[in-house]
Amino acid sequence: MSEPTAPTLDLELLRSFQAAAQHGSLAAAARERHRTLSAISMQIKRLEDALDTQLLERGSRGVTPTAVGEALLQESRELLRIHDGMLSRFSGRALVGKVRLGLPEDYAREMLGNVLTDFMAYHPDVLLEVVTATSGELARQMSRSQLALSVMLDRPHALPDGEKLWETTPVWAGPKVGEITARAYLPLALHEVDCPYRALAMDALQAMGKPWHAVFTSTSIHAIEKAVEMGLAISVLDRERLTPAMRELGEAEGLPPLKPCVAKLFFARHIEPGSRAAVEALATLLREHLSVRGPWRNV
Incomplete structure (x- = not known):
């Protein structure tokens, strides 16, 4: 006689729920997860059915977590961090190296909670150093290769190239x-x-x-x-x-109009070979969280 199978939660459903709750939008979650809007909606429905409760309130301005959804958001974030860190360590694919990241001071608070805690949990063996400063000072540090990676605005000292993330207002x-x-x-x-x-x-x-x-x-x-x-x-x-x-x-x-600024992602001209994979992994996370909307999570 076989033992009854214990119910389990699909981690992919949790990832889609987490993305939707953090962005406040199923469409934004679909972009981040590289899935269609209908696929994300179906995944959320499957998760709600599995837990027999409503997790997201749907409205004209997007979605917001219910009280149960807020609790699940916190616990699922920790579960996914533990899972991903364990997989990275025991699969032999753990990233190592050192990454020195520059962030504009005006946006650092929002980025710290949404991006860097996830990166450190996923890649605990990477030595991460974060510097906050004005974009002009960050540009100087990038030109001296004192930073491996930086997010900065295209003023007042614009560096060549750079990958557009979002436009400021x-x-x-x-x-x-x-x-x-x-x-x-x-x-x-x-x-x-x-x-x-x-x-x-x-x-x-x-x-x-x-x-x-x-x-x-x-x-x-x-x-x-x-x-x-x-x-x-x-x-x-x-x-x-x-x-x-x-x-x-x-x-x-009586005030004049202001021109927008563009926030861009910059890489150092020289990155240590042993740290390049870690730098690329952090850049990928920054793109996922900051493209189009920047650090502002609401729609």
Whole structure:
């Protein structure tokens, strides 16, 4: 007499669910998983049937995890990390080497949670070093081969080549309450030199002949955001970074339009042979997570 077979979960179904929940979109999950939209939808349905519960709420703006779905998302992420790390180690295909990655400071927080934790879990034997800085400083480090891989914006010091990941949406950001754009000198909160958005602001204001004054200067994006929220100054931020205490400003406030920036992926001219496979693996993960939408996961 044979023993009854214990029920199991298909890891591929979990991967598709995880992609859909993280992106907030079945279409985005289909692109990441290289499957059709109907195939992803069917996989999610199979997983919900297997667990006899609803995991995703479908709406006009995409999908969001239910309470059960949120719990499954956390546990399945850990399960897949353990599985993939075990497979890598015991199959003899574990990656080794050293990867020094550069990230623009304004986007580092979003990338750290969505990309780098997965990479370190999948490839625990790779020595990963992450540097955050302005795109100008990252460009200098790339030109000196101090970084193996970097994500940076195409300003103010553009490097040749580079692989496009996404297009940013810089906007003028001001406090939700109060009017400070009518002053004789426009008060600005800016990064120090080498910041793409500082260059955008200065070029746009100079072109229209509008005088300005840097009231607040900081290397921290969070400090600049706080200065805007408190009404000390306005700044140029990615639209996705606007908080409830801010509002987008524009022509109605006498401000010039801003040009978009392009975030690109760059490789060092020379990469140590023993680290090349690890660099390529991280680049693949960055493409999967950042192409088109960038680090912003909602649709």
